[in-house]
Amino acid sequence: MANSHHKLIILGGGPAGLTAGLYAARARMDHLLVEKGAEGGQVLLTDWIDNYPGFPDGISGFDLAEKMLAQARRFELNSMFGNVTSLDLSEPVKRLQFEDGDTLSCDSLIICSGAHPRPLGVPGEVELTGKGVSYCATCDAPFYRNMHVAVVGGGNTAVQEASHLTKFADKVTLIHRRDELRATKIVQEKAFANSKIDFIWDTTVTEIKGTEGVERIQLLNRNGETSELKVDGIFVLIGVLPNNEMLPLDILKADAGGFIPTDLETRTAVPGVMAAGDIRSKEVRQVVNAAGEGATAVLAAEQYLANLS
Amino acid sequence: MANSHHKLIILGGGPAGLTAGLYAARARMDHLLVEKGAEGGQVLLTDWIDNYPGFPDGISGFDLAEKMLAQARRFELNSMFGNVTSLDLSEPVKRLQFEDGDTLSCDSLIICSGAHPRPLGVPGEVELTGKGVSYCATCDAPFYRNMHVAVVGGGNTAVQEASHLTKFADKVTLIHRRDELRATKIVQEKAFANSKIDFIWDTTVTEIKGTEGVERIQLLNRNGETSELKVDGIFVLIGVLPNNEMLPLDILKADAGGFIPTDLETRTAVPGVMAAGDIRSKEVRQVVNAAGEGATAVLAAEQYLANLS
Numbered sequence: 001m002a003n004s005h006h007k008l009i010i011l012g013g014g015p016a017g018l019t020a021g022l023y024a025a026r027a028r029m030d031h032l033l034v035e036k037g038a039e040g041g042q043v044l045l046t047d048w049i050d051n052y053p054g055f056p057d058g059i060s061g062f063d064l065a066e067k068m069l070a071q072a073r074r075f076e077l078n079s080m081f082g083n084v085t086s087l088d089l090s091e092p093v094k095r096l097q098f099e100d101g102d103t104l105s106c107d108s109l110i111i112c113s114g115a116h117p118r119p120l121g122v123p124g125e126v127e128l129t130g131k132g133v134s135y136c137a138t139c140d141a142p143f144y145r146n147m148h149v150a151v152v153g154g155g156n157t158a159v160q161e162a163s164h165l166t167k168f169a170d171k172v173t174l175i176h177r178r179d180e181l182r183a184t185k186i187v188q189e190k191a192f193a194n195s196k197i198d199f200i201w202d203t204t205v206t207e208i209k210g211t212e213g214v215e216r217i218q219l220l221n222r223n224g225e226t227s228e229l230k231v232d233g234i235f236v237l238i239g240v241l242p243n244n245e246m247l248p249l250d251i252l253k254a255d256a257g258g259f260i261p262t263d264l265e266t267r268t269a270v271p272g273v274m275a276a277g278d279i280r281s282k283e284v285r286q287v288v289n290a291a292g293e294g295a296t297a298v299l300a301a302e303q304y305l306a307n308l309s
Numbered sequence: 310m311a312n313s314h315h316k317l318i319i320l321g322g323g324p325a326g327l328t329a330g331l332y333a334a335r336a337r338m339d340h341l342l343v344e345k346g347a348e349g350g351q352v353l354l355t356d357w358i359d360n361y362p363g364f365p366d367g368i369s370g371f372d373l374a375e376k377m378l379a380q381a382r383r384f385e386l387n388s389m390f391g392n393v394t395s396l397d398l399s400e401p402v403k404r405l406q407f408e409d410g411d412t413l414s415c416d417s418l419i420i421c422s423g424a425h426p427r428p429l430g431v432p433g434e435v436e437l438t439g440k441g442v443s444y445c446a447t448c449d450a451p452f453y454r455n456m457h458v459a460v461v462g463g464g465n466t467a468v469q470e471a472s473h474l475t476k477f478a479d480k481v482t483l484i485h486r487r488d489e490l491r492a493t494k495i496v497q498e499k500a501f502a503n504s505k506i507d508f509i510w511d512t513t514v515t516e517i518k519g520t521e522g523v524e525r526i527q528l529l530n531r532n533g534e535t536s537e538l539k540v541d542g543i544f545v546l547i548g549v550l551p552n553n554e555m556l557p558l559d560i561l562k563a564d565a566g567g568f569i570p571t572d573l574e575t576r577t578a579v580p581g582v583m584a585a586g587d588i589r590s591k592e593v594r595q596v597v598n599a600a601g602e603g604a605t606a607v608l609a610a611e612q613y614l615a616n617l618s
Contacts, residue, residue: 164611
């Protein structure tokens, strides 16, 4: 494998990368998909997906990833495991450096390295993810009909989703570490006017407790007081972090959050380099739009390669 | 129904519209999806779809549309049939005028009216669509392994796809009505250098013949000579036309082709109006990216509505 060259390399095997792989394989492009863990990306962490179109009863994240992979394999997806530690995008031929010392090069590259929610980093959080701990209200709100949920955060996403959650939950408790919200005024006003939402200020979550699912969360007020709150679920909405450790952020003109800006066709600032899925600088991160961007990115790569002399 | 108002109206029920409907219904937004024919859009015309991620063996266009619709209905999609003849987008409250005289209004609107390939308009074309007549090489090329196919057109898409088709077909005959191509030079050069492609100049297709599938096409040279060519399939790649008859193109700042420009989040030039799927001004038109844009558009509509006073 060392030092081999491909027309197209796809970095990452989540929904964006697997869809890119499907399109590249089907187009019989000289391609390689590189994934460091298991194909599927964040989807694998998602217990149940109700909003990927085409599955009327929903589908588990694991099954969806497996189906996407099987489909790409049917068209002879070329993939490998490997941990890319750096990318050199300064020349027309792009170079990938692997942890084990190997290198690969390509003419075009689709970055689908994804993102992950910023975690609270408290005991119980990892164990109860998908069992009451959620990072996506759009995805999971309907599972909390007539229940009591906590939302952690104070930005637009947290406050808007707190309002959104009241369409399902009986009660939403918004927990914020400061004494005022960062969300825009009108979003705040709507939340304040909503009788189903109450607010706990100057407070952080220090532990999430429960056996089968979330049962209680432990809170710490700035003044040092601790307390417990009984909830059926907790939405942690304190930001999304890009998986960008291996990316040359300067040449890709990464935004302030470290995400990669692109045009409508997923092209980055570097000719021949596309970005698709959650690593893209954008507002909406869903499985189906990641997949859509994977398809778009391959056609952008084909365009780029067709015009290479 | 006459004169009723909704927070969100979705215009069109193809993959973009059905996905928007799924997201809007799941979010319990006050929404209505308006479709003039059958839900599914162009997908219904597609015999077999191999490149919608999640279906390893592929799926028929009809089945995919039905699954998307069933999924949205599970979350109580609100939809109706009706033929919108004009849209008034000059005020914050948007108004839809129907053929039968009824009107509807909304605060936010997602335009998913779609597009259709420019047809040749010759006998046999409609009857043999999906049976050898195709408008999408990306979709259908793998079905023509070791066969002889014709490509009609002279632009970038036609010439690039002719090259692409040689990865599957034994022989590709490109038929163009002029004596030179419009495609960019390098794309042309690659096609000229490809021994599997031959060219028929100054010629139009006047009829497509066959019973179960495409068997022969009839050609007319500019000099008046007619001839027949035996082919297994014909790719008509002479452009895509937007379904925009009902749209106020000036205020939406439509592009030269009549498609609607948007930002990355599908927002058009009119606040509160999004465009998703094939009606969008973009380069790649695939089922999966239409669906992805439908999801993005609903979240853009939610943002817009959250900030409405």
